[in-house]
Amino acid sequence: MQLHRLTQTIVRDQLTPAERTDAARAAETLLSAAYPGDAADPATWPAWPALIPHLLALDPGDFTTAHGRFAACEACWYLMDRGNAPAILPRLQQLHHTWTQQLGPDHALSTAQYLARAYSDTQNHAQARALDEDTLERQRGVLGEDHPDTLRTACALAIRLADLGEVEAARALGEDTLERQRRVRGEDHPDTLITASNLATDLADLGEVEAARALGEDTLERQRRVQGEDHPNALRTACALAIRLATLGEVEAARALGEDTLERQRRVLGEDHPHTLITASNLTTDLARLGEVEAARALGEDTLERQRRVLGEDHPNTLRTTGILTDGS
Template sequence: MADGLSAADLNAELAKSTAAVLAHGRPDGYPVSLAAQIHLTTSRLQADHPDAAALLSALALLAPEPFPVTTCAGHLPDQASTPLTHALATPLTARPTLHALTRHSLARAHDGTLQLHRLTQAVVADQLAPDQHQQAQRDAEALLIAATPGDVGDPPIWPAWRVLLPHLLAVDPAHLTTTAARNGVRDACWYLMDRGQAHPARDRLQQLYDTWSAQLGPDHEDTLWTAHYLAQAHGDTQDPERARALDEDTLQRRRRLLGEDHPDTLLTASNLAVRLAALGEARALGEETLARQRRVLGEDHPDTLRTAYNLAIWLAELGETGEARALGEETLLRRRRVLGEDHPDTLTTVQLVEWLEQQ
């Protein structure tokens, strides 16, 4: 209930709100009374707590799951609106904002997260005016950028990725305006692939690739990185021909745009070698790419070690077990030193070396 309103005043305000809802529409299937109550509450929130209203509008465009709001405090990019930036300037300033939303029963707070009920979320989003909707999109993107945990391959931050995942999967890629946000949405698909969910990851990546190819062009860095991920998803879903076609196209574009020795070009070449391995044609490209990566990136770079790991497998499959064993053992030593004993890449290399020793 709004602060300072008697029952009679509340009924009068609710009647006015109902008229506004009927004039402007409401989400299909939701009762007028609910939409009117939310309209009334959000209108008063906008007047009394514009910072909280900005956060509410942004969250209305994300998933109806807990969002790690306090993680964003002090980390919002410049594109965030002034009210949202003020609301989340520090963890301390975030507290009254969260309190305003929970006190009005618009959201539920728990352990630094804020969750809107899906009905509330739908009504709030539906009631945004066009200019408000555009700003809410920018603010939602700012929240995603600020909350993105970091390297999706780093095990200690996987729990943070798990919390943010529904929001990264829900956001409309056509509304993203920054590389930072596109990176986060794309990395969410990698998180899925690492957990054996290659099919939903592939479908989402195809949506991202189609959207950004049309918006940004096929040579844009964000499009090319999405093609890189999509090729991996095709490989993981047993479609090596599509994976190969995408990697071949990406390699041709990166060679033209970046040059033969650019790290991104070399990474694509290494990936293409993986596709060719499925067709028995990987050794030559793998050896060439490893030599270039060692020269350009260094012996211990993760990309170099990844190519070395794959090449050891391909050599073993060709019957070159001695050479494969030596390369696998060298890669294991380097990964232990660079990544640590418990990193997933180190552990898979241990399995490879043990397998090679049995050959």
């Protein structure tokens, strides 16, 4: 049902406080019931666009249930996955502030995880790290060190540390988190595999490329078996593994994995998705190394145009692609 904005405003202004409270509760109940599932799961994506405007329109103070708050945060995650972190950051700040005031900081921890990601995606890595550190400390005290939510925050904090150049600290936290997740959740749990994939990147950044490759290959095999070859998590790991192969001089293998990953990401995520564009940028380098300069230039120019439009000219991924094209010119 669609309602003209003027009519909507008039009706809203005529509501008594009690009527408005009842209407907000009804809206939250309907939106919670319509929640399609994990925003990172491709199977839920067709249902999200119709729901998101309503979840964004509802005032943060009108969410009164844990399920409703979770749905509101997942709507933000869906948008961040599509490169919209700058636009959604104020909403997450508002949600976190309101719910912290209402519930207390120990009961708004899940919201803090979403806000930390928004800070990270907008290149405010220090603020993301501070928020994740606070969240992790609180979760360890409230939930325990081995609780799944605690371990997810530890995984995220390791990413923040690596983003800030503290790769040794990221590696140590990643290894501890991975050991706990394997023991508590199992070696094939999706959360365990995300941590393993991130740790592989840390190992590579520390020069342990063979170890990174071995962990990446094992992780990719498990993700493909557990979640499917086209799952976004598996595709991110495949993208990273292609980089490892190229670093080890196996450029043909890197190119083959990169092309397969890019084709899948274009089909599953879309041509303008930030992760698709990372893979395309990496493949540009592989093509150039193999002497296919014209193909590399065409792919690089297309990728750069898309990154400038989706991410902005000053985003690190955009600047990296610019550097690749400049070096190859």
